[in-house]
Amino acid sequence: MMGIKAVDIHVNYGEKKVLNNINLEVKDGQIVSIIGPNGSGKSTLLKALSRCIKPNKGSIYLDEEKLSSIPTKKIAQKMAILPQVKNVLSDITVRNLVSYGRFPHLNFGQRLNREDEDIVNWAIEKTGLMDLKYRYMANLSGGEQQRAWIAMSLAQKPEILLLDEPTTFLDISYQLEVLQLVKELNKSLNLTVIMVLHDLNQAARYSDNIFVLKQGRIWEWGKPEEILKGKLLKDVFRIDGHIYRDRVNCCPYFIPHKVN
Ligand SMILES: Nc1ncnc2c1ncn2[C@@H]1O[C@H](COP(=O)(O)OP(=O)(O)O)[C@@H](O)[C@H]1O
Numbered sequence: 001m002m003g004i005k006a007v008d009i010h011v012n013y014g015e016k017k018v019l020n021n022i023n024l025e026v027k028d029g030q031i032v033s034i035i036g037p038n039g040s041g042k043s044t045l046l047k048a049l050s051r052c053i054k055p056n057k058g059s060i061y062l063d064e065e066k067l068s069s070i071p072t073k074k075i076a077q078k079m080a081i082l083p084q085v086k087n088v089l090s091d092i093t094v095r096n097l098v099s100y101g102r103f104p105h106l107n108f109g110q111r112l113n114r115e116d117e118d119i120v121n122w123a124i125e126k127t128g129l130m131d132l133k134y135r136y137m138a139n140l141s142g143g144e145q146q147r148a149w150i151a152m153s154l155a156q157k158p159e160i161l162l163l164d165e166p167t168t169f170l171d172i173s174y175q176l177e178v179l180q181l182v183k184e185l186n187k188s189l190n191l192t193v194i195m196v197l198h199d200l201n202q203a204a205r206y207s208d209n210i211f212v213l214k215q216g217r218i219w220e221w222g223k224p225e226e227i228l229k230g231k232l233l234k235d236v237f238r239i240d241g242h243i244y245r246d247r248v249n250c251c252p253y254f255i256p257h258k259v260n
Pocket residue numbers: 013018036037038039040041042043044045
């Protein structure tokens with residue numbers, strides 16, 4: 001499996017500087033979360049890491065190889081991204097959506113072969129969607145749709161999975177379901193995961209490392225214990241809160257008190 005490294009990344013949209021001097025390293029098999037207020041550049045960073053957008057300055061490395069010199073198809077075989085805003089696909093079955101994940105592995109005009117079908121089935125099974133395989137996306141709950149998108153990413157057989165707010169719009173049981181699935185895939189496949197999360201407590205619970213973005217810069221990064229502190233709540237999220245220890249899940253968590 002692979003790691004990924006960003007060295008001194010700068011991204012502008014026109015005149016506007018959106019990412020400034022970003023350095024980030026994610027080692028093989030880690031789960032890393034990116035947190036930060038709205039508009040701090042989280043989605044932009046994920047897009048740069050997956051080469052959906054090209055940084056104005058700086059380089060990204062997949063293991064030791066420069067991302068900008070790897071053919072697009074090869075990148076898609078190594079890395080899958082689940083964007084924050086997805087295309088609305090409703091007149092498509094789960095099975096067909098998931099099969100799109102195989103496209104980076106096919107030659108032009110080639111159809112899915114037996115092995116591809118097996119991988120599609122594996123991804124559907126891994127995400128617990130076997131019973132819904134031939135259902136239309138339109139007729140699934142938010143959580144089931146989200147799992148179908150994750151299944152599509154898995155069918156890509158990536159070594160690195162990038163998820164942009166994978167739990168948004170899901171109720172709490174589906175949120176946990178998605179995060180447990182991510183954790184399980186990370187363990188069983190040694191999948192490297194980088195995800196943007198809104199919920200700081202979930203980031204603290206599921207991540208090896210957390211990167212905090214504030215106004216396009218890395219404010220700080222480290223283990224959940226090092227990051228989830230009063231200073232983070234105050235300086236980055238403008239709230240006061242208390243930090244506690246979750247002894248069941250062995251991670252810190254916080255309870256907010258008030259907005260500053
Ligand atoms: N395509 C774009 N063109 C111009 N500005 C953009 C574009 N995408 C995002 N931005 C701006 O860049 C900043 C960072 O956006 P984004 O990376 O989506 O933040 P986040 O995901 O942390 O909420 C925001 O101010 C946003 O308005």
